[in-house]
Amino acid sequence: MIFLLQKTLIFTIPLLIVALAGMYAERSGIINIALDGIMIFGAFVGALIAFVLRKTPFFVDNNQLTFIIAMVVAALAGALFSLLLSFSAIKLKADQTIGGTALNMLAPAIALFVIKIFFSKDQLEMGRAADSSGKMQDFGYVILNDDVGDVGKIFFDKAYISTFIAFALFIILSIFIYKTKTGLRLRSCGEHPQAAASVGIDVNKMRYLGTTISGALAGLGGYIYIATVANGTASGAVAGMGFLALAIMIFGNWKPLGIILGAFLFGFLKCLGVIYSQFDFLKNLNLPMYFYNLIPYIAVLIVLMFTSKRSRAPKAEGIPYDKGMR
Amino acid sequence: MKTNKNSSVAKPSFWRREGVTSVLASLISIVGGLLVGFIVLLLMAAFSDDITVADAFSGAFTVLRGPFAAGSSDNVLFQIGNMLFQSTPLIMTGLSVAVAFKTGLFNIGAPGQYLMGAMGALLVSLSIPTSVVPAWIVWILALLAGTLLGVIWGSIPGFFKAKFNVNEVIVCIMTNWIAANVVSWVFKSTGDTFVNFAETKVNFIRKTVTNNVATPTLGLDKLFGNSYMDISIFIASAIAVVLYVMMNKTTFGYELKACGYNKNASKYAGMNEKRNIVLSMAIAGGLAACGAALWCLNGSQDFKWDTYLTLPADGFNGIPAALLASNNPIGVIFSAVFLKFIGVGGSNLAAQTSFNEYVSPLIVAVIIYFSGFSKYIKDLISKMRKDKPISKLGEPKEEPVKAEAETPAVATKSTEGGSEQ
Numbered sequence: 126m127i128f129l130l131q132k133t134l135i136f137t138i139p140l141l142i143v144a145l146a147g148m149y150a151e152r153s154g155i156i157n158i159a160l161d162g163i164m165i166f167g168a169f170v171g172a173l174i175a176f177v178l179r180k181t182p183f184f185v186d187n188n189q190l191t192f193i194i195a196m197v198v199a200a201l202a203g204a205l206f207s208l209l210l211s212f213s214a215i216k217l218k219a220d221q222t223i224g225g226t227a228l229n230m231l232a233p234a235i236a237l238f239v240i241k242i243f244f245s246k247d248q249l250e251m252g253r254a255a256d257s258s259g260k261m262q263d264f265g266y267v268i269l270n271d272d273v274g275d276v277g278k279i280f281f282d283k284a285y286i287s288t289f290i291a292f293a294l295f296i297i298l299s300i301f302i303y304k305t306k307t308g309l310r311l312r313s314c315g316e317h318p319q320a321a322a323s324v325g326i327d328v329n330k331m332r333y334l335g336t337t338i339s340g341a342l343a344g345l346g347g348y349i350y351i352a353t354v355a356n357g358t359a360s361g362a363v364a365g366m367g368f369l370a371l372a373i374m375i376f377g378n379w380k381p382l383g384i385i386l387g388a389f390l391f392g393f394l395k396c397l398g399v400i401y402s403q404f405d406f407l408k409n410l411n412l413p414m415y416f417y418n419l420i421p422y423i424a425v426l427i428v429l430m431f432t433s434k435r436s437r438a439p440k441a442e443g444i445p446y447d448k449g450m451r
Numbered sequence: 452m453k454t455n456k457n458s459s460v461a462k463p464s465f466w467r468r469e470g471v472t473s474v475l476a477s478l479i480s481i482v483g484g485l486l487v488g489f490i491v492l493l494l495m496a497a498f499s500d501d502i503t504v505a506d507a508f509s510g511a512f513t514v515l516r517g518p519f520a521a522g523s524s525d526n527v528l529f530q531i532g533n534m535l536f537q538s539t540p541l542i543m544t545g546l547s548v549a550v551a552f553k554t555g556l557f558n559i560g561a562p563g564q565y566l567m568g569a570m571g572a573l574l575v576s577l578s579i580p581t582s583v584v585p586a587w588i589v590w591i592l593a594l595l596a597g598t599l600l601g602v603i604w605g606s607i608p609g610f611f612k613a614k615f616n617v618n619e620v621i622v623c624i625m626t627n628w629i630a631a632n633v634v635s636w637v638f639k640s641t642g643d644t645f646v647n648f649a650e651t652k653v654n655f656i657r658k659t660v661t662n663n664v665a666t667p668t669l670g671l672d673k674l675f676g677n678s679y680m681d682i683s684i685f686i687a688s689a690i691a692v693v694l695y696v697m698m699n700k701t702t703f704g705y706e707l708k709a710c711g712y713n714k715n716a717s718k719y720a721g722m723n724e725k726r727n728i729v730l731s732m733a734i735a736g737g738l739a740a741c742g743a744a745l746w747c748l749n750g751s752q753d754f755k756w757d758t759y760l761t762l763p764a765d766g767f768n769g770i771p772a773a774l775l776a777s778n779n780p781i782g783v784i785f786s787a788v789f790l791k792f793i794g795v796g797g798s799n800l801a802a803q804t805s806f807n808e809y810v811s812p813l814i815v816a817v818i819i820y821f822s823g824f825s826k827y828i829k830d831l832i833s834k835m836r837k838d839k840p841i842s843k844l845g846e847p848k849e850e851p852v853k854a855e856a857e858t859p860a861v862a863t864k865s866t867e868g869g870s871e872q
Contacts, residue, residue, distance in 0.1 A: 158620060209820065219823035222557050222620065226770055227820035234813035235491075241807040242495055242502075364760065368624040375621060415636035418759060422625045422632075426611070429622070433615040 132400050137392030138291045139164075139350040143370035144377065144384045145295055146342035150207075151379060152302065153335025154315040154328075156443045158225030159210050160343045161367025162232035166206045167344025168351040169236035171199030172359035175251040175352075189286055195251075196287060196348055203344015204337045206232065211336035215329050218445035233361035240359070248360035251352075287349045294345075298338070299381035311335050315439035318446045328446045343367065369395070372425040378437060394421040472832050473777035476825040477786070480775070484818030488514065488810055501805050510806050514796035514814070521799060525676045530795055532675025535684050536749065538791045540565070542687040543742025544769025545776065545783040546694055547605075547735040552778045553698060554731035555711035560608055560623030561739040562766025563630030564601040568740025569754055570634045572597035572747045573656050576664040577645055586663045590748055593664065597744030598737045604630060605736015606729050613725035619732070627766075631759045638756035646756065655753040665750025679752070683745040687784070690738070694780040707731050739766065764812075771815050774822040790815060 143160055150157035157163075175195040178184040184191040210228055213219040240249045302308035313321040314331040322328050350366055351359050373391055377383025398417035401407045492507040513520045518530035544561040551558035576593035584592075608622040638645055638656065647657045659665060666681040674680070698704035709717040710727045718724045742765070747754055772790055776782030797811025 213820065213823055217824050217827045219827065223774065223819065223823035226559065227816055227823060230767065230771075230812060230819065231816035234809050234816050238491070238807060238809035238813055239495075241809060242499060242805070362761075365624065365628055368621070372621050372625065375618070413636060413639060415632040415639070415759060418632045419629055422628045425625050426622065429611070429617045430615050433617050 128403075129396075129400070132396040133389065133393045134288060135285075135353050135392075136396040137388045138285075138288050139346045139354065139366055140370050140373055140392055140395075141295060141385060141388035142291045142349065143343050143346035143367060144373040144388055145298060145381065146339040146346060147371050147374040148377075148379055148381070148384060149298070149302070149311075149342065150336050150339035151374070151439050151442045152315045153311045153332045154318060154439060154441045154444070154446065155211065155214050155332055155336045155339075156221045156225065157207070157210065157336065157339050157343075158222055158371065159207070159228035159232075159367075160339075160370055161363060161365065162225070162229035163203045163206050163340050163343035164347030164350060164363045164367045165232040165236055165361060166347070167199040167203035168347035168363060169232070169240070169249070169359045169361070170202035170344070171195040171348030172249050172251040172351060172357070173239075174198045175357075176249060179251070192286055192352070193290075195352070196290065196345055199348030200341040200345040203347065204341040206344065207336050207340020208333075210340070211333050214336070214445065215332050218447075221443050229367075236359065237361040240361070248358050251357045251359070285349075285353050287353065291345075291349060294342070295381070295385070298342075302381075307331075307334070312439075314446075315441055318441050319448075319450050322446075322448065332446070346370070369421065369425070372429070375436065375438075376425070376428050376432060378432070378435070379439060391421050391424070394424055470779075472829040473779075473825070475832055476828040477775045477777065477822065479828055480818050480821035480825065481789075483821040484814045484816075485511075485515070487817040488814035491813060492806065492810065495806065499805075506804055506806075510800050510804050510810075513800045513803060514793065514810060517792035517796040517799075520796065520803070528674075529676035529678045530799075532672065532678025532680035534791045534795050535675070535788070536679040536681060537794075538788045539683040539687045540742035540746040540765045541768055541772055541787040541791060542684070542691060542784055543745065544739045544766055545772030545787050546687075546691055546769075546780055547737075547739035547742070548769040548773035549776065549778040549780060549783055550694065550698070550707070550738065551731055551735040552773055553711050554707045554727060555714065556609070556612065556619050556728065556731060556735075558605070558608075558623060558732065558735045558739075559620055559767075559770065560605065560626050560736070561769045562762035563623070563627035564604045564736040564739035565743040565763050565766040566630045566634045566758065567600040567604040567736075568597035568743035569747050570597075570637060571600035571740065572744035573645065573659065573754060574637075576659040576748060577657055577662050579662075581663040586665075589662070589664050590666070593659075593748055594741065594744045597747070598741040601740020601743075602733045602737040604740065606733040609729035609732025612732070613728040627762055631762055635757050635759040647753070652753060654755055654757060656756050658751050658753070659748055660750035664748060666745065666748050679749055681749055683749065686745060687742065690741070691780040691784050694738075698780065739769065768815065771819045771822070774819055774825075777825070 143164060146163075147157055147160055172195070175191055178191050178194065184194075206228065209231075210221070210224050213224040214221045237247060241247060302311065310321065310326045311331045311334060313326065314328045314335070318328040321331070347363055347367075350363050351357060355363075369391060370388075373387035374384060376387040376391075377385075397407075397420060398414060401412075401414075401417050489507070489511045492510050493504065496502045496504045496507040518534050519527055521527045521530045544565060547561050547564065548558050572593040575596040576589055579589045579592065581589055604626060607626050608619040611617040611622045612619045645656050646653055647655045649657070649661070666683050668681040671680040671682065672678055698708065706717065706722045706727055707730075709720070709722060710724050710731070714724050717727070743763075746752055746765075768790060772783055772787045775786035775789070793814055794808075794811045797808040797814075800806050800810060801808040
């Protein structure tokens with residue numbers, strides 16, 4: 126049971142943070158279909174930084190520090206990359222779906238192109254490197270305390286430091302978008318930008334802010350995904366997690382509470398495909414791995430079918446802001 | 452003022468024509484994409500010790516020459532033949548995306564529809580013995596089976612959109628991954644019958660030629676240096692022409708487009724917009740699947756069955772193919788061949804220099820990014836043309852006046868079109 130919860134948490138965290146990323150963009154009025162691409166880009170840059178840093182013994186011995194630096198850099202990379210989307214969507218009023226699709230294709234192309242040039246293979250493994258004594262060392266596990274009892278184990282045994290940072294970010298940003306002046310302004314730009322502009326809010330600025338926060342979170346989520354779920358391997362793909370996060374955001378009705386619920390639900394379903402063989406009663410069913418892989422996707426469809434009626438997307442999402450519409 | 456008006460009436464009737472600006476916008480996107488690709492090569496030359504600036508220049512040249520960088524004329528012919536053959540599925544997925552776009556739907560589900568089409572075609576073409584049923588009938592049945600599976604698969608997002616108003620992008624992406632897992636599952640469970648154990652290629656499905664099912668080549672494969680070339684690209688082109696006629700000359704096509712322009716208006720005009728959404732996605736699904744079926748039925752292709760972690764690139768690349776062609780079915784033929792041209796250039800680049808083939812998807816991605824600006828570019832073009840005095844257009848002064856006198860109706864129409872943009 127504890128094992129199951131631990132695994133669920135590992136899948137949940139990237140989904141949670143990336144779904145929140147989607148929420149920030151869409152609440153400001155920009156459809157961010159590029160979440161998947163930004164995740165890939167953030168993961169690639171984060172892995173590259175971790176790889177480069179870990180050539181110095183100091184950073185090999187201080188795994189936690191390296192991990193955090195890589196997370197910050199991945200977030201920055203995601204934010205920068207998302208500027209491509211916001212620039213095309215806000216400044217040039219381009220179709221946001223096309224822009225997002227372009228980013229989704231651009232990110233793996235850049236990542237694979239660079240990785241192959243410098244490493245002569247299709248993936249970059251930051252997971253293993255020699256420490257100062259020349260011993261190969263795994264990168265990632267953060268064991269806070271072994272002696273914490275059963276409940277404590279879920280959160281503190283073999284938990285990644287990213288888990289706590291992601292939770293903290295989730296809480297802070299959820300409060301930010303609901304309880305601060307800037308958050309309210311940002312949301313108003315996704316609902317009725319013309320009305321927002323009429324009371325002096327700079328719509329474009331708010332949309333840039335929303336998309337940039339979104340990019341940073343997605344980049345961070347991408348790095349967390351490869352560092353925790355994908356064994357520290359950046360390979361120009363995140364197995365469609367960005368799109369799953371997008372679906373979770375819709376499931377969560379563009380609200381943090383719904384998102385956290387959805388992230389846990391789909392994190393659980395997603396991890397089933399990986400760990401089902403470790404449960405005897407599931408193993409005895411003799412169903413192939415593909416069956417468990419299918420569950421989250423089919424669940425998304427069923428959920429969307431039933432939630433579409435009460436689904437309330439930001440009204441102005443996807444529509445370029447036009448001053449003349451006032 | 453008078454001359455200015457003349458200039459916007461006469462010559463711009465060509466420059467501001469929808470088709471011309473679309474082509475221009477696409478060309479600008481392509482040039483932009485190629486430039487960025489070149490800059491990336493230069494950057495790599497700057498950062499990597501093994502690569503010089505001269506390599507970057509020759510590399511860019513290699514990409515631009517596509518199959519013509521293959522060396523001997525035999526190789527060039529061989530690569531051209533393969534390029535034309537490989538264009539077939541891309542034309543079909545491009546058409547698939549284009550038809551959906553015309554109805555206001557974004558069909559990012561082409562990869563899943565493609566996989567279902569491949570599965571349908573392979574299952575049928577390999578399980579009906581050609582000793583009993585003539586091979587050409589099996590070929591047709593396989594093509595139909597693949598297409599039908601695609602129709603079903605494509606109508607799922609259409610159904611969700613029409614019935615529950617769920618964003619088709621999300622449903623498409625879910626159906627993509629479902630298809631990837633279903634296809635892997637089906638071939639895993641039927642392993643012995645379909646997997647290519649004979650050539651010990653256990654990751655691939657048997658070639659359909661082992662059951663004597665193959666698309667006729669009419670000697671084209673010999674002509675193009677024993678490549679995979681067959682008549683499938685002509686089939687795909689014929690389908691493109693049919694679609695062009697359907698979209699532009701029939702009531703049904705008009706309804707689809709009306710639905711794309713304004714769903715509510717078309718509903719108000721008495722069209723069944725929900726039916727149109729489902730039908731459009733069904734057609735889109737069928738087209739993508741048919742492309743996959745044509746690819747598999749070539750006979751000599753290796754289809755990787757354990758595909759649950761990857762989606763076929765040709766499915767996604769239908770999006771740039773459609774966008775570059777401004778969703779014009781005839782244009783898709785050329786944009787698809789062009790994309791494959793760049794792709795061949797990329798693999799030649801990988802083979803001949805220390806760069807790798809990923810420069811091609813990079814260029815394509817940048818091209819789509821720029822093609823998103825097409826409206827902006829079109830506006831820019833028409834603005835530039837409006838502002839320019841006649842003398843700079845290199846046109847004799849009498850011409851515009853004459854044109855205005857002769858075809859006032861056309862001229863006014865074109866001005867209206869311009870101001871609408």
